[in-house]
Amino acid sequence: MHCRNCHTRLSAYLDGELPEREMRDMERHLDGCASCRERLAGLEALDAPLASLSIPEMPGDLGYRIMARASREYFDTPKKGGFRVIARRWLGSTATASALAAGLLLGGLLGWNSHGNPVSERTMMQTEKTVFASLSAAPGGSIEAAVLAGFSDGGRL
Amino acid sequence: MPDRSRSQLPGEVLLEASGNGDRQAFGELVRRHQSWAWGVACRFLGSGNDAEDIVQAAFIRLLGASGRYRRTARFKTFFHVIISRLCLDHAKRKKTEQADDYPELADSSPGQEEALIMNQNAARVRRALDALPPRPRMAVVLRYYEGLGYDEMAVVLETSRKGVERLLSRGREALRDKLGSR
Numbered sequence: 478m479h480c481r482n483c484h485t486r487l488s489a490y491l492d493g494e495l496p497e498r499e500m501r502d503m504e505r506h507l508d509g510c511a512s513c514r515e516r517l518a519g520l521e522a523l524d525a526p527l528a529s530l531s532i533p534e535m536p537g538d539l540g541y542r543i544m545a546r547a548s549r550e551y552f553d554t555p556k557k558g559g560f561r562v563i564a565r566r567w568l569g570s571t572a573t574a575s576a577l578a579a580g581l582l583l584g585g586l587l588g589w590n591s592h593g594n595p596v597s598e599r600t601m602m603q604t605e606k607t608v609f610a611s612l613s614a615a616p617g618g619s620i621e622a623a624v625l626a627g628f629s630d631g632g633r634l
Numbered sequence: 635m636p637d638r639s640r641s642q643l644p645g646e647v648l649l650e651a652s653g654n655g656d657r658q659a660f661g662e663l664v665r666r667h668q669s670w671a672w673g674v675a676c677r678f679l680g681s682g683n684d685a686e687d688i689v690q691a692a693f694i695r696l697l698g699a700s701g702r703y704r705r706t707a708r709f710k711t712f713f714h715v716i717i718s719r720l721c722l723d724h725a726k727r728k729k730t731e732q733a734d735d736y737p738e739l740a741d742s743s744p745g746q747e748e749a750l751i752m753n754q755n756a757a758r759v760r761r762a763l764d765a766l767p768p769r770p771r772m773a774v775v776l777r778y779y780e781g782l783g784y785d786e787m788a789v790v791l792e793t794s795r796k797g798v799e800r801l802l803s804r805g806r807e808a809l810r811d812k813l814g815s816r
Contacts, residue, residue, distance in 0.1 A: 488803035492777070494784045494795075519810045526813045527778050530759045533682035535672040540664045543693045544657075551697045552657055 478506040483513045491520055645709030653700025664693060667710075670780075671717055677775045678721045680760050688724060692717040707789075714780070714790045718772055725768035762812040770805030777802055 483506050489495050490503045507514050536542075640648065640662045651659035671692055675685035695716050703712060763771055769791065776782045776790060787798045 489799045519814045526759050532676035543664050
């Protein structure tokens, strides 16, 4: 083994992390090479100064702050995913999107029914009624909310 | 889940329970692991303020990743991956502060002289660690202070055993040049 090869493996040799055969090769080389032994001793001598490294004391309230942040950002936050959440986010993005969704819902109902769909006129009217009732109940409310109410109550569709 | 049983459960089970909304299980994980997480972050970053941000972020990320956790990986390895990544990302963004937590002592009376030497030695080690590139520095922290083997370090540092060998060798050689007398 050449000294250059030995140098690159000294660190792993020191940690006992080389395969058995390579460990034996290293030992044989180190037995006959004072320069590599000195290099190895230099690495071994790092243990003491590194062990002397002190760290600042951990803040006593760190655990409390982690828990408070976890509550705020995880436990007390609605989980991502789920149709209603996605629908709410998507529909809530712009007023235009809300109006579009309402139009699609009502248009779809009418179109579906006109092609002999099994959806009864009664069901269709109930859903429309739900949407318009929501809008009437909260005149300042958004179309988005009304459409979502329609999804819930008109789930029979 | 009764409190007493939580303190006896392994981290893997507590993490799954935390992900399902069990605050007490998460509290137990925090109680159990905040101290070593603090140690890893402080030794790598050298600054208490930065370490606090990283430890908090690591626990929150742990919670967020709980759904992806599979029991095939040891909990502690999983958490080491998270905190190491956060530390390395932080190091990329910001140059670490240079030994601000180790002020020089003005007086040098007998008792304080010893403290001064210890203080200066600690500051020297800190500066030598700070001078290392982030990945070799993390390799040194994981090996010397966490006692991780090469296989586990390879998982945490997202490299091969050979990669770990090179990182550690590079870190040690640089430290020897700065700290060693040989």
